[in-house]
Amino acid sequence: METDQTSECHESDDGNKNNSSRNGNIFTNNCNLEDTTALEDETEVEETLNSQNKDDGSKIEGDKDGETSSKHSSLKDDMNAYILRASEKxxxxxxxxxLERDPKLLNATDADNYTPLHRSVYSGHVEIVKLLxxxxxxxxxxxxxxxxxxxxxxxxSQIDIAFLLLQNGADINAQTNGGLTPLHLAAATSCKSILEMLLMNRYLNWNLKNxxxxxxCQVSKCSSKNFYLFEITEDRINLLK
Incomplete structure (x- = not known):
């Protein structure tokens, strides 16, 4: 359940999934895969991919006792966990x-519906965001x-990534279950640049309420030193009327 404009992300007080990238415990996010061995290097991934290939071949023989189906499901879970963790790390x-091996992993999700894109975004991995x-x-x-x-x-306050997302069709006025827009969230931070970028966007609706x-604007007035940016923007808008 959401709380306020600065603590909405599920199971987190700071917008990051369980705050894992801040405490060094990268692989303890809730993915319904808590028993999966932590991803260390490409060797482990390669072994899983090879196992997947063998499993795919075994399906030709049929599945008499459910073992093949169960094994395939387990491998799929492993693959989902790997791309989610690799995106965050x-x-x-x-x-x-x-992704080369299985393009469907692009939309893998964890128990809270975080995707590889979500994880690479909040962790600040620009090149992975571009790839995705x-x-x-x-x-x-x-x-x-x-x-x-x-x-x-x-x-x-990942301004470069926010710009990329907007370039690729992200909705600047999208609201969360608690009515928060990207502007609400930026307004509650101390980052001037990302707030300026959003306020300059012609499609922005800055009157949406949470x-x-x-x-x-009200959120910024209560929690940020950048409130004056809203006043400047409002003055410019009034001049154009």
Whole structure:
């Protein structure tokens, strides 16, 4: 459940999935795969890929007792976990290898519906974000709390990534389950540049309100030193009327 404009991400107080990338425990995110061995290097991935190939071949024999089906499901779970973790950890080589082998992994999700794009966005891995977008990753993919990748980028002040997402069709006015827009999240931070970028966007609706009936300007006034940017923008808009 969402709380306020600065603590909405599911199971996290700071917009990051369980705050894992901040405490060094990269591989303890809730993926329904807690018993899976942590991804260390390409060798482990290669072994899993080889196992997947053998499993695919065994299906020709039929599945008499369910073992093949169970094994295939387990391998699929492993692959999903690998790309999610590699995206968060910044392992471009592994993400690329996994997508080459199975393009469907592009839209893999964990228990909270975070995708590889979400994870690479909030961790700040620009090159992986570019790779995923080049493969047509869904920029409007939503977590169970309604967070799209752009929300994560704005909450974590990832301005270069936010710009990339907007270039690739992200909705600047998308609202989470709690009514938060990317601007609400940026307004609550101390990052001037990302707030300026959003305020200059011609498609921005800065009057949308969150569940607390607050617009981004009100959020900024209460929690940020950058409130003056809203006043400057409003003055410019009035001059154009």
């Amino acid at each position: 910044g392992r471009y080589d592994i993400v690329e290898k996994l 977008l080049s493969k047509n990753a869904k920029v409007d993919a939503s977590t169970i709390d309604g967070w799209q990748p752009l929300h994560c980028a704005c909450h974590w 569940a607390a009936n607050e617009n981004p």
